[in-house]
Amino acid sequence: MRIKNMSWRHPALQIATLPLLTVLVLFFLIPFGMTVLLSFQVTKLYQVAWSWDLTTWKDVFSHSYYWVIMARTLKMALICVVLCVFLGLPVAYALVNRLPSMENHVKILIVFAFLADAILKTFGWVLFFDRSGVLNGFLEVLGFGPAASDILFTPTAAMIAMVYNLLPYTIFTIYLSMMRIDRDLIAASYDSGASKLRTFWEITLPLSKPGLLAGAVLVFVLGLGVFLEPKIMGGGTSPLAAELIRQTFETRVNWPLGAALTIVVIGIGALTLMFFGYLLIKTTKSQGGNT
Amino acid sequence: MTAPIIDMKSLNKFYQAYQALYDITLSVEVGEFVALVGPSGCGKTSLLKILAGFEELTSGTLEIEGKDMRDVPPSERPTRMVFQKLALFPHKTIFDNIAFPLKIARLPKAEIAEKVRQMLDLMHLKEEYLTRYPSQLSGGEQQRVALARSMVSSPSVLLLDEPLSALDVKLKKSLQAELKRLHRTLGTSFVHVTHDLEEAMMLADRICVMKDGHVLQIGTPNDIYYRPAHPFVAGFIGDTNLLPATLTYSQNGANFTAQGVSCAAAAVQTTQLATDLDADHALLMIRPEMITINADAPKNCQMTGEVEEFFVKGATIQYRVRVQGLENEVTVETPGTAEVPISVGQTVRLNFDLSDIFVLGA
Numbered sequence: 001m002r003i004k005n006m007s008w009r010h011p012a013l014q015i016a017t018l019p020l021l022t023v024l025v026l027f028f029l030i031p032f033g034m035t036v037l038l039s040f041q042v043t044k045l046y047q048v049a050w051s052w053d054l055t056t057w058k059d060v061f062s063h064s065y066y067w068v069i070m071a072r073t074l075k076m077a078l079i080c081v082v083l084c085v086f087l088g089l090p091v092a093y094a095l096v097n098r099l100p101s102m103e104n105h106v107k108i109l110i111v112f113a114f115l116a117d118a119i120l121k122t123f124g125w126v127l128f129f130d131r132s133g134v135l136n137g138f139l140e141v142l143g144f145g146p147a148a149s150d151i152l153f154t155p156t157a158a159m160i161a162m163v164y165n166l167l168p169y170t171i172f173t174i175y176l177s178m179m180r181i182d183r184d185l186i187a188a189s190y191d192s193g194a195s196k197l198r199t200f201w202e203i204t205l206p207l208s209k210p211g212l213l214a215g216a217v218l219v220f221v222l223g224l225g226v227f228l229e230p231k232i233m234g235g236g237t238s239p240l241a242a243e244l245i246r247q248t249f250e251t252r253v254n255w256p257l258g259a260a261l262t263i264v265v266i267g268i269g270a271l272t273l274m275f276f277g278y279l280l281i282k283t284t285k286s287q288g289g290n291t
Numbered sequence: 292m293t294a295p296i297i298d299m300k301s302l303n304k305f306y307q308a309y310q311a312l313y314d315i316t317l318s319v320e321v322g323e324f325v326a327l328v329g330p331s332g333c334g335k336t337s338l339l340k341i342l343a344g345f346e347e348l349t350s351g352t353l354e355i356e357g358k359d360m361r362d363v364p365p366s367e368r369p370t371r372m373v374f375q376k377l378a379l380f381p382h383k384t385i386f387d388n389i390a391f392p393l394k395i396a397r398l399p400k401a402e403i404a405e406k407v408r409q410m411l412d413l414m415h416l417k418e419e420y421l422t423r424y425p426s427q428l429s430g431g432e433q434q435r436v437a438l439a440r441s442m443v444s445s446p447s448v449l450l451l452d453e454p455l456s457a458l459d460v461k462l463k464k465s466l467q468a469e470l471k472r473l474h475r476t477l478g479t480s481f482v483h484v485t486h487d488l489e490e491a492m493m494l495a496d497r498i499c500v501m502k503d504g505h506v507l508q509i510g511t512p513n514d515i516y517y518r519p520a521h522p523f524v525a526g527f528i529g530d531t532n533l534l535p536a537t538l539t540y541s542q543n544g545a546n547f548t549a550q551g552v553s554c555a556a557a558a559v560q561t562t563q564l565a566t567d568l569d570a571d572h573a574l575l576m577i578r579p580e581m582i583t584i585n586a587d588a589p590k591n592c593q594m595t596g597e598v599e600e601f602f603v604k605g606a607t608i609q610y611r612v613r614v615q616g617l618e619n620e621v622t623v624e625t626p627g628t629a630e631v632p633i634s635v636g637q638t639v640r641l642n643f644d645l646s647d648i649f650v651l652g653a
Contacts, residue, residue: 184378187345190365191372192392192440202391206382 032266038259046253056256066244066261073241074268076159076230077223083163084219085212088170092211093204095171096178114168122232125161126152129233153235161229166222170215177211178204217276224269241265294357296321296447296480297342302351304337304504311337313504315351319448324474324481326491328527329501335484338501339450342482343372356447371446373454377437379425385436386421392444410439413476414469431462435469442477451483455490467493488528492516500524517578518649520565525576525651530609530622532577538570538650547650549575550616554592554645565651572653579624581647584610584633590642596621598637603627612639 006013041048042055060066095103113121128134129152139148151157181204189199205212227242236243241261248258295318304312312334319325327335340346341353344365353360356369365372371392379388387394389410393403411418414435425433434454441449451470455463471494474481485491491498492512499509500523508520519525522533536549544560552575583590596614606627611620623641633639 182376182378184374184376185380187365188372188374188378188380188440189391190345191343191370193366193395193444194391195366198395203380 035259035262038256039263041256043254043256048255056260059257060260060264066264069239069241069244070264070268072238073224073265076155076162076226076240077220079159080162080166080223081216081220083159084167084170085174085216087163087167088174088215089205089208089212091167091171092174092178092208093200095175096181110168110171118165118228119232121165122161122228125157125164125233129157129160152233153237155230155234155238158226158230158234158238161233162223162226165229166219169218169222170212173211173215173218174208175211177208177214181207213276213279217273220272220276221269224265293321295319296323296356297482298352298354298357300352302338302341302353303349304334304341304346305349311504312341312348315506317499317506317509319480319482321447322478322480324471324483324494324496326483326485326495326498327501328485328488328491328498331486332503333501334504335486335501336452339372339452339482339484342448343370343450344368369446370448370450371441371444372450372452373437373441375452375454375456377425377433377454379433379437379440381425384422384424385416385428388425388436389439389443391440396444406443407439410443413442413473414439430458431466434458434466438470438473442473442479446479448480448482451481453484453486456485456487463490470494488515492528500527518565519576519651520567522574522651522653525574530579530624532579532582532621533574533619533651534577534617534621535653536573536575536650538564538568538573540570545570545650547573547575551594551596551614552592553594556591556645559645559648559650563646563649565649568650568652573650574653576649576651577643577647579609579622580607582621582623582641582643584612584623584625584641585639586642588642591645592643592648594621594641596639596641598633598635598639600635601631601633603631610639612641614641 008014038048039056040052040054042051042053043049095106099106126133129149130136131147131150131152133152135149136147140146151160185203185207186199189203190196194202225242226240227246230236230238230240231243239247242265245258245261245265248254248261297317297319299315299317302312302315303310315338317325327338329335337346341348342355344360344363348361360368380391383391386407389407390403393406398406407421408418410416411421416432416435416439420428420432420436425436428436437454455466455470458466467490470481470483474494483491483494488498488500492515495512497509497511498515500507500515500521502523508515508524510518510520515524516528525531525533534549534552536547536552538545538547541558544558545564546558548557594612594614596612598610599613599620600611602609604624604627607624608627608631610623610625610633612623614621621641
């Protein structure tokens with residue numbers, strides 16, 4: 001009997017899901033519930049005061065400053081998703097179709113880059129973009145004069161580091177989807193008279209959609225929570241949501257406000273996830289459940 | 292006679308150091324149904340892929356419709372392929388699958404709809420399938436859709452890569468009949484790859500038997516069955532008897548001597564001799580159904596042996612008879628009877644006619 005067809009009331013299924021359920025309840029649902037409760041309190045003299053009212057939430061909704069940061073966070077995450085998808089697509093396509101002999105070497109390189117510590121990698125980019133760094137040194141040799149590029153400590157630099165750190169997620173999810181496409185389908189498309197570009201558009205891309213959406217969701221969720229890249233590469237001039245929440249908790253010691261802001265970020269993430277989930281279900285359905 | 296639609300001359304194919312095809316020379320006439328037959332690894336699929344343009348040929352020439360096909364990609368060839376695993380697009384509806392080649396060719400919408408409808412009628416597919424997806428159809432229906440997609444743009448050559456091999460016997464039989472009907476109605480040239488010689492005999496006008504990258508014989512189904520050029524071809528379909536013999540050529544044929552066979556006048560006509568023969572190492576081929584067992588009807592040749600085993604096959608009964616001086620048992624097949632008239636261990640007389648012999652090289 002396939003799990004898909006089993007009632008969720010089935011005792012075997014309940015036992016099988018018990019460990020995961022316990023972990024999720026203990027480390028996700030309960031802390032989340034506590035965060036929700038916390039957001040209905042206020043803070044007095046750096047102490048949480050149990051007031052059970054909407055003061056904190058009124059605070060959140062009356063300060064446009066928070067929403068500017070939320071909007072910026074959402075914008076950065078969405079741009080990051082788009083860039084990661086557009087950069088991940090050709091890499092995955094090349095891995096599957098153009099480099100069959102070097103496939104494993106390239107995969108290992110990507111995994112190495114992926115597993116290296118994010119702080120290390122981000123500081124690597126700082127050295128690269130620094131006024132007297134590798135990039136400017138190179139540009140100077142080419143005759144662009146000293147310190148020709150000055151993008152370090154801008155949102156652009158933060159975006160570059162974000163894309164760099166999150167790109168493997170899209171590469172691998174798209175790669176896995178593309179690898180599962182039957183080569184005969186591509187051959188059948190060529191045989192029907194389609195060009196390479198047309199075949200990519202009509203066959204490869206639609207059949208990679210599940211992996212593409214999954215990668216996009218991953219990058220989006222992770223992109224909403226980035227903390228390191230805007231702080232190191234962005235120079236702290238245009239903070240994102242994670243930095244705002246950290247400051248609220250640590251510097252301002254306003255736990256209820258921090259909790260409320262956390263819930264706002266989770267809400268934005270959840271709504272977007274639902275949207276992507278809806279898209280995913282729609283595409284898999286249109287394939288007659290064949291994927 | 293018009294020029295052939297496919298013309299291959301001394302075609303060779305190498306995969307690195309491995310030679311997959313040796314010196315293939317084969318032409319297909321307009322409207323002809325040619326089957327490429329052979330065991331797996333014989334190169335028949337490589338040959339089909341070269342025709343479709345998915346593989347480059349290493350040397351030799353390939354012309355389709357009189358045009359040299361070197362460096363012509365699959366998308367620009369006048370051929371269409373039916374894939375072994377069908378390769379229907381899972382994310383497209385049946386309509387979009389069938390219409391795909393027409394959409395690529397940028398035909399007007401109304402014309403596309405019209406042609407898809409014609410294909411639907413031709414392939415006996417129901418109209419309600421058009422909005423469904425391939426996974427919602429049965430195996431046989433998917434097969435018809437794949438055929439429809441390949442035929443919809445009226446290609447001049449249809450290449451079939453064992454599309455029936457995955458189907459169960461009953462469905463296979465009905466689709467074989469369908470293919471034959473389709474070929475007759477459309478007048479398109481078919482090149483059909485199969486490992487099943489029986490299927491090839493049923494469908495094809497001409498059969499090309501291949502083994503280890505070589506073409507062993509090209510001929511009509513009757514050539515292949517009654518006048519095989521090679522022992523492998525003789526043994527590839529059904530059972531056969533190959534008796535070692537030596538020849539001495541005469542005015543209008545040859546005289547032969549073969550162990551265990553005694554004939555009134557052991558001579559065959561020139562038409563009963565394969566072209567490529569070694570007089571000292573020839574083989575007499577007699578099909579099992581040509582031999583009678585303990586029958587009174589007069590025949591020129593005779594053998595005597597002991598029945599080792601028999602098999603009741605329904606329509607026929609097959610006997611294995613051990614003949615003194617022959618390494619292999621002689622296989623005899625007689626029409627089935629309600630009672631098996633002969634028992635194991637019995638000594639029997641086998642008779643056949645001189646005219647039923649075909650002589651080939653060992």
